[in-house]
Amino acid sequence: MTPLTFKHATAIGSMERALEYRDRVADKSYFERVRFANKVLGGDWIFRLADVVGIDEIEAKRPTWSRFYVENEYGTNLPIDPRAPETEEYLGMKGGAQELGFYCGMGFDGYADALSTARKVDSDSVDLQYGDYHLQYLSEETLHEENVFEDDETIEPEAYYRIYGETLNQLFENFEEITERIQGYDDGEHIDEELQRRIVNTAAGSKIYLCGAHRGCGSHHSVKEATASRLDSIITFLYARSLARVEQPLSEHKRRR
Incomplete structure (x- = not known):
């Protein structure tokens, strides 16, 4: 595996926004969360049903x-x-x-x-x-x-989206754990392989959940920038999928706990 350095940990850039969204919808119902996500992010975020x-x-x-x-x-x-x-x-x-x-x-x-x-x-x-x-x-x-x-x-939202909600919570738990663990690394230092997989899987998950096609998130100031970010998401996501052949993806991890 090609070593992944601190600066390549693309999950980091999504953490602040993700945690802010979590706090804003923490006391909302599932359908209110759906409406919030669609309003803020547009129609390009993905349920993992x-x-x-x-x-x-x-x-x-x-x-x-x-x-x-x-x-x-x-x-x-x-x-x-x-x-x-x-x-x-x-x-x-x-x-x-x-x-x-x-x-x-x-x-x-x-x-x-x-x-x-x-x-x-x-x-x-x-x-x-x-x-x-x-x-x-x-x-x-x-x-x-x-x-x-x-x-x-x-729909009976509580029953139908229960597992979706649990999976989303698992994603946020990964944000917090990774944030804590990377504090011990210096810029440019190689991260161990297990943490690499966690970072890349969580990076892909966060980008797809929170900024699927990079429309409406407010963090891109031009079409060129949004397009580049979308391509970066796809590349990161496909790389995460290749790693998932070695380590279970987040949904499998949650489902088998």
């Missing part, structure tokens, strides 16, 4: 979300990338509730798979080719028949 709750639970409680998954040969449910232009063409619409539905079902590993999977719209067969799989176009009638983002009253 797919790998935390499970696809069966999504199909049972949010059937309209399950159509955005493709099962691969290993039985893994991969989400379609909501930002890809061919996805918009496939859906026949853009933004709004439909996009939120994508993100609400997307998991930590699933997002990396979505970014790295070849996909295109086949105009002849009017379907979306996603890797080796094809999804039929959704009709406009079907899209309007079932709204992805149902009213709050149709």
Whole structure:
């Protein structure tokens, strides 16, 4: 593994904002937290329902979300990338509730798979080719028949988002632990491998939770800066995913405790 120095610990830059957000929503309900995150960060933050709750639970409680998954040969449910232009063409619409539905079902590993999977719209067969799989176009009638983002009253939020909340708390615990542990390192000093993994996983988690596509967070002053930050997020995230093959990702850690 290439040594990771103190200055490369990208989680550090997100900690202050993350801890501030945590304090601001600490006494709020789950749905108030959802509204706050969407207002502050825009629609580009990610719930980790797919790998935390499970696809069966999504199909049972949010059937309209399950159509955005493709099962691969290993039985893994991969989400379609909501930002890809061919996805918009496939859906026949853009933004709004439909996009939120994508993100609400997307998991930590699933997002990396979505970014790295070849996909295109086949105009002849009017379907979306996603890797080796094809999804039929959704009709406009079907899209309007079932709204992805149902009213709050149709969900039991405490039960449904309990595990999500626990996972988010685990992320904040990682912030605090890493902050404490890195105090003993000098600038440029090599950090031990175990802490490297914790830093990179937490960096990826924090950026995706709190600044997914770097819109609306208020910390970027130009399109160029926001684009560079987004690319940095993706690179960090994919690196974290490669490390997760050695160490369980945060969601697995929480689920198996």
